Amino acid sequence: MANINSTSGKHRTAQVAGAGFAGLTAAIALRQNGWDVTLHEKDSELRAFGAGIYLWHNGLRVLEGIDALNDVLHGTHTPPAYETWMQNKSVSKETFNGLPWRIMTRAHLHNALVKRAHEVGVKVRTNSEAVSAEAEGRLTLQTGEVLEADLIVGADGVGSKVRDSLGFKQDRWVSTDGIIRLIVPRHKDKLGDEANWDNTIDMWNFEPRVQRILYSPCNKDELYLGLMAPAADPRGSKVPLDLDVWVEMFPFLEPCLADAAKLQQARYDKYATTKLDSWVKGKVALVGDSAHAMCPALAQGAGCAMVNAFSLPQDLEEHSSVEDALAAWEKRIRPITDHTQALSGEYAANRSLSKGNMFTNEALEAARYDPIKRVYSWPQ
Ligand code: FAD
Ligand code: 5PR
Known part of the structure; x- marks a missing residue:
């Protein structure tokens, strides 16, 4: 088996920093x-x-490859269409040629990954903060403990200490639009009949002010609301929600918005983007937002992170040295993420999704990739 270190005959070891979607998938x-x-x-x-x-x-497909798909599918939702509205009028309904897609709560996905990590025997250490890594294969924890391994994975998110300790050249920027993200009860029976409330509905308004709600049903009970307004708009960006300013623009969502306004822990977040000269240094690989945080317009930050994480052992199987494998991994898989990050950033900056029908073949490049077969497998 290629995963047995040929010099010592022992299993190769990996230390992974960060248990978000990237770190869990890699582990x-x-x-x-x-x-x-x-x-x-x-x-x-x-x-x-x-x-x-x-x-x-x-x-x-990553979830299928790590045997977590069935768990995840239960209690999640694929809308009949991804609809876009401008000033309350439907401008497009996209179905992506049958390309599979799914909406869920983050807790649901995370729980399924944690369960799978335990099942396969990942050793999990909580209260364990990584502070730095070295290219030779060392991870230092906040406690001062230094761990040696054949592979170090920095999956410690957008503020990555692993990344910053290694001195990559980085470009980072933050958006002018931001978002309040919440889960509320669906209240489907109270929403009236002006829409198919099982759809995703991306509701844009540019008049009298820029305000948008991305309406996303996660299952029969839970609704994901993304409430977007420019950071410069004090009422639109206020948390807890300024209920009046949202109900005035989206009166048909009042039952959901009233519950949203009760959530005291709501946050307004701007979008962060990070671009690095390299994702790899020696035996250290960065995966997920630590390497490539992106605007969410194409909803691919976690998708790309999971594909990149899943791809690591594939390239590690094919090379005798970890260093060579990581260089090959970045070369092979990174172009999809770079392209998606660039287009997502462009869409966010220009508010392009408001035009509708923006999920072109190019915009769906990352989505069409099959990480198991390692080819674009859609349209079939
Ligand atoms: P994180 O989720 O940040 O996880 C990092 C983990 O590491 C955390 O558990 C943290 O506590 C831990 N940690 C941090 N520092 C350390 C340390 N020093 N040592 C140990 N542990 C540490 N992507 C999609 O695919 N689909 C979407 O629909 C989508 N919607 C989005 C909407 C918005 C508004 C935004 C901003 C992003 C969206 N994304 C989406 C992107 C997605 O959320 C991220 O790309 C993804 O969650 C990144 O996962 P991660 O594991 O790299 O980082
Ligand atoms: N799509 C999704 C999303 O969560 C956001 C955006 C697009 C799924 C932000 O919440 O355009 O900002 C976006």
Whole structure:
């Protein structure tokens, strides 16, 4: 088996920093390929932050590859269409040629990954914060403990300490539009009959002010709301919600908005983008937002992160040295992420999704990729 270190005959070891979608996927995929994996989470427990998430064919295929798909599909939703409205009028209904996609709560996806990590034998350490890494294969924890491994994975998110300790050249920027993300009860029976409330509905308004709601049903009970307004708009960006300003623009969503306004822990977040000269240094690989945080317009940040994480053991199987494997991995898989990050950033900057019908073949590039077969497998 290629995952047995030929010099010592022992299982190769990986230390993974960060138990978000990227770190969990990397840990499970490596473990499934025979690696001895320890996953470090700085928090006191493994839990998901944020509200809802879209996964497309690429991310769903990763879940299939790590044997977590059936668990995830139960209790999630594929809308009949992805609809776009401008000033309350429908401008497009997209169905992506049958390309699989799915909406779920972040907690649901995270729970399924945590369950799978335990099943395959990933060793999980909570209250374990990584502070730095070295290219030779060392991870240093906040406690001062230094761990040596054949592979270090920095999956510690947009503020990555692993990344920053290694001195990559980085470009980082933050958007002018931001978003409040919440899960609320669906209240489907109270929403009137002006829409198919099982659809995704991306509701844009430019008049009398810029305000948008991305309406995303996650299952029969839970609704993911993304409430977008420019950071410069004090009422639109206020948390907890300024109920009047949202109900005035979206009166038909009042039952859901009233519940949303009760959520005291709501946050307004701007979009962060990070672009690095390289994702790899020696035996250290960066995966997920630590390497490539992107605007969410194409809903592919986690999808790309999961594909990249799942791809790591594939390239590690094909090269005798970890250093060569990581260089090959970045060369092979990175172009999809770079392209998606660029187009997502362009869409966000120009508010392009408001035009409708923007999920072109190009925009769906990342979604069409099949990480198991390692080819674009859609349209079939
Ligand atoms: P994180 O989720 O940030 O996880 C990092 C983990 O590491 C956390 O658990 C953290 O506590 C831990 N940690 C941090 N520092 C350390 C440390 N030093 N040591 C140990 N542990 C540490 N993507 C999609 O695919 N679909 C979508 O629909 C979608 N919608 C989005 C909507 C918005 C508004 C935004 C902003 C993003 C969206 N994304 C979406 C992107 C997606 O959320 C991220 O790309 C993804 O969650 C990144 O996962 P990650 O594991 O890299 O990072
Ligand atoms: N799509 C999704 C999303 O969550 C956001 C956007 C697009 C699924 C942000 O919440 O355009 O900002 C977007």
